[in-house]
Amino acid sequence: MKKRLFLILSVTVLLAAGCGNTDNAAPDMEPEAAETAVDAAEPDMTEHKEAAAAEQAENGDAEKKQTEKKTAEEIGQEEGDKEAGETPEPKTARQPGQKEEPEPAQGSTDVPKPEEIKPEETKPEVMEPEETKQQEQTLTTVSYDPISVCRQAVAKCQAGGMTTTTDNLASLLAEGKITQEEYNSYYPYDGLGYYSVFVETDLNEASTTSGRKLGSEDGIADYIAGMMMLETEPVFYIEYTGVCSLSGTEFYEFRCYR
Numbered sequence: 001m002k003k004r005l006f007l008i009l010s011v012t013v014l015l016a017a018g019c020g021n022t023d024n025a026a027p028d029m030e031p032e033a034a035e036t037a038v039d040a041a042e043p044d045m046t047e048h049k050e051a052a053a054a055e056q057a058e059n060g061d062a063e064k065k066q067t068e069k070k071t072a073e074e075i076g077q078e079e080g081d082k083e084a085g086e087t088p089e090p091k092t093a094r095q096p097g098q099k100e101e102p103e104p105a106q107g108s109t110d111v112p113k114p115e116e117i118k119p120e121e122t123k124p125e126v127m128e129p130e131e132t133k134q135q136e137q138t139l140t141t142v143s144y145d146p147i148s149v150c151r152q153a154v155a156k157c158q159a160g161g162m163t164t165t166t167d168n169l170a171s172l173l174a175e176g177k178i179t180q181e182e183y184n185s186y187y188p189y190d191g192l193g194y195y196s197v198f199v200e201t202d203l204n205e206a207s208t209t210s211g212r213k214l215g216s217e218d219g220i221a222d223y224i225a226g227m228m229m230l231e232t233e234p235v236f237y238i239e240y241t242g243v244c245s246l247s248g249t250e251f252y253e254f255r256c257y258r
Contacts, residue, residue, distance in 0.1 A: 235258075
């Protein structure tokens with residue numbers, strides 16, 4: 001009986017001592033609870049890693065697409081250059097993520113491309129104006145007889161009813177209206193005044209004062225006779241006096257007396 005009471009008291013004391021230690025000591029986390037806390041924190045870290053990996057994969061796909069797009073554009077440009085007959089420049093393959101090197105600025109010492117080198121233009125020889133004019137005159141000048149032109153102009157005026165001074169003096173002498181001395185002093189102009197008609201010595205350039213081309217000896221004779229027949233007096237005289245030069249052009253001079 002006493003042994004039983006002793007055992008009961010001992011158990012009671014032990015239980016009381018165990019409850020006191022539980023109130024004073026800090027509660028320790030049991031192993032299962034700690035594992036549960038670690039497991040609860042691990043999903044957050046896993047989700048972060050998975051998000052970072054997905055973002056890196058997306059960036060890699062975008063950069064790969066951009067590289068493929070640029071490569072396709074370069075291939076299309078090379079094909080266009082080949083069709084145009086141009087030789088494309090070799091390009092170094094660019095790795096994904098590698099930046100393109102900037103083109104050299106103007107004024108750099110880089111060697112120019114072959115297509116940029118242009119051959120020197122060969123300038124035609126410039127002929128001096130005087131030499132050109134002389135050659136043109138040699139090739140195109142057409143001469144004519146000014147004395148023949150003068151005779152034709154006189155004949156045209158006579159056909160129009162006019163009389164030369166020489167014929168008029170001879171008629172006056174024959175009629176006794178003037179003496180031989182007077183005839184000699186009046187011959188051949190009979191005291192008439194004159195004006196000069198200048199015509200180019202080159203038949204291709206022979207023209208009127210207004211620029212109309214005459215084209216032939218007969219045309220020049222018509223021109224001179226036409227001006228002479230505008231006079232009111234019927235007595236006239238036409239003669240060729242020689243060549244004169246004006247501004248580098250040579251002219252025949254025809255004097256018309258009236």
